[in-house]
Structure formats: structure tokens, C-alpha cells
């Protein structure tokens with residue numbers, strides 16, 4: 326039976342190894358407690374010592390690599406690395422190809438405001454679709470290529486260009502589920518990436534299947550070998566080990582300081598994260614609900630309960646308000662991939678979590694009664710309700726965009 330944390334709303338079946346203790350409090354909430362007692366000044370000086378070590382003395386190479394997407398932590402990482410700690414970063418970005426107009430705009434604005442060099446990888450869209458057809462069928466994932474690309478491109482660039490330090494924003498396993506303590510100072514590993522980011526499958530593992538994928542098709546997603554990594558001394562550190570992480574407060578500062586753009590999304594109240602993608606908080610998120618019975622809005626309310634931005638009871642209302650909403654942008658994805666809605670639904674039925682879902686008398690999927698009784702969900706069917714907004718999560722998109730361009734932008738100039 327799925328249990329729920331008494332303090333946040335996480336379920337015990339969270340895929341990032343959540344543990345609920347004898348007091349009914351989850352490991353993520355326990356590790357969060359550290360945020361209020363850690364001597365952050367000391368942590369910041371540890372960070373300062375690390376970056377000093379990597380500064381290019383000759384000035385001929387970059388000091389570090391900073392991976393960005395144009396949304397989420399991108400601005401805040403650069404704010405710290407470039408403007409506070411005065412490093413000279415090479416910014417790298419994997420083009421996920423599901424780009425919104427706002428995401429392209431935010432990325433262009435980032436180049437401008439932070440005055441940095443940006444290296445972008447756009448993999449042949451034909452190959453990306455071929456891989457995505459495969460991962461959709463085998464793992465029920467439309468996002469594997471994005472995660473694989475985002476987590477490997479920075480490492481490939483670091484080894485090729487001999488820039489050993491990669492600076493990431495927030496470590497999800499630490500911040501969400503308390504898989505590590507802040508004191509572990511966990512760094513990037515190939516193992517974590519494979520097991521948790523990539524659903525247990527590296528790029529090489531995909532080609533053994535029957536879709537005609539070749540090693541050339543997936544070469545942009547292959548992790549450099551250990552020898553190459555050791556030769557350059559590549560390491561990846563996470564800023565939330567050194568700075569008290571608070572996504573909402575950070576984004577409010579980024580809006581003020583650098584004109585970061587935000588917008589309302591269909592399946593969550595958080596206007597700041599993942600606004601660069603048509604799918605992340607839409608179709609991809611709905612798939613998460615089908616597979617696990619929870620979704621991104623749960624991640625976000627858990628984060629904001631812990632940071633005291635919202636109460637637990639308000640969080641329950643928020644989750645119920647958003648989690649049942651049907652995705653709005655599915656047709657864009659079906660057209661892009663060249664599949665029908667029926668084919669998609671057929672595939673998703675193979676990946677639907679049968680411990681949570683059951684067919685009703687009309688052959689529609691509905692949440693099982695015992696699942697509902699034991700959870701905080703108030704109603705199983707979609708209702709048309711005004712979305713619940715949360716103070717501090719602003720939408721300033723109309724400042725940057727006068728029309729709704731309902732298409733993926735592969736490459737755009739952003740202004």
C-alpha cells in the first residue's frame with residue numbers, strides 16, 4: 326500500500342527512493358531540515374575555494390561549464406557563477422526541440438544579460454524522432470532524449486575542451502527525496518544518471534532492440550568513457566550543496582534583475598520552471614501521473630510546503646486542482662512524431678500502473694477506490710475549475726509575446 330508523508334505530500338512509491346520513517350515523515354523532509362541549521366556561510370566559502378582551484382590562470386580556456394535550458398535554474402546558476410563568483414563559464418545547452426517561444430526568448434535574453442559564450446547541440450530531428458518512437462514504446466517516455474542529452478552534452482564538452490569543472494544547479498535526488506544529505510556533497514556520477522535520470526538505460530542499450538537504431542543514431546547521447554573523464558579530471562558539482570536552495574525566491578530575484586520570463590502552465594501553478602517546454606509540464610507530466618499516480622505539481626507543492634511558501638492543506642487543494650487536468654498540447658506531439666492519438670493511448674496502456682488504475686464500466690481508466698481512500702485525492706474525474714494560483718508565482722509572458730505560437734520552435738532568434 327502506498328503511504329504518504331505527514332509533512333509534505335510525497336508518496337512512498339516515488340521513483341527516487343523515498344523512505345518514510347516511524348514518525349511518518351519522509352527522507353526528503355528530513356534532509357530539508359538541514360537547510361535550517363547548516364552554516365551556509367561556511368558552505369559558500371567551500372564553494373569559493375573549489376572555484377578558485379579551477380580558474381584558468383592563463384585566461385586561454387573557460388573556467389567551467391554551465392549547462393542551461395533557458396528555464397528553471399539556468400539564470401540563477403549563471404547569476405552565482407558569472408556575476409557573484411566572477412568565473413568565465415562556457416554555457417552549454419542541449420536543444421530539446423519541444424521549445425516554446427518563451428523558452429527561446431529566455432535563452433536569447435540569457436546570452437544577452439550574462440554576456441557569455443553559448444554552445445548548443447541540436448541533434449538531427451529525424452534521429453531524435455526515431456529515438457523517441459523507441460523510448461515511447463519501450464519505456465513509455467517522450468522525454469528520454471531530453472534528459473539523456475541534457476546530462477551528457479556538458480560531460481562531452483568538458484572532456485573534449487578540457488574544462489574539468491561542470492556546475493549544475495539543484496540535485497533532484499537530494500532536494501526531493503533526501504537520497505543524500507547536504508553534507509555528503511554529492512557530485513555528478515554516471516551511475517546516478519543511468520539509474521535515475523535514464524530509467525536504467527544508457528544510449529548503447531537502446532540499439533539492441535528492433536527499431537533499427539544504430540550506434541551512429543545514439544552517438545550524441547553516449548557518455549564519455551571513464552579513461553577520458555579521468556584524464557581531464559572532469560567533476561560535476563551541485564550548487565544546492567553550497568547555497569540554501571529556494572526556487573521561488575530565486576526566480577523572483579531573476580525576474581527583477583534579469584527580466585526572466587514566466588507563464589501559466591496547464592498542469593501546475595509554478596510559472597517559473599520548465600516554461601521552455603511544451604511537454605514537460607503537460608504531456609510528459611500526464612504520463613508521470615499514469616505511471617506513478619503523482620506528477621510535477623506534487624513535486625512542487627512538496628518543495629513549497631517545506632520552504633513554508635504554502636500550507637499542507639492548501640497544497641492538497643492545489644494538487645486536486647491540477648493533477649487530473651488533461652494535457653493541452655498532445656496534438657503538437659502527435660503531429661511532430663507522426664503518430665495517432667489511438668496509437669499513443671495504446672502504448673500508454675502498456676505502461677499504465679495497474680496497481681493504481683482500473684477500467685470502469687465504460688472502459689475508461691479511473692483511479693482505484695482503495696488508492697483514493699488511502700490518498701489525499703478528492704475526486705477522480707476531471708472537473709473544469711479555475712486554476713488555483715499561488716502568490717509569488719507571477720506570469721509576465723505578455724511582456725514578451727503577443728501571440729500564442731502553438732508549434733515547437735527548433736531554432737529561433739528569440740526576440
Ligand SMILES: [Zn+2]
Nearest residue numbers: 330333351354
Ligand atoms: Zn515529506
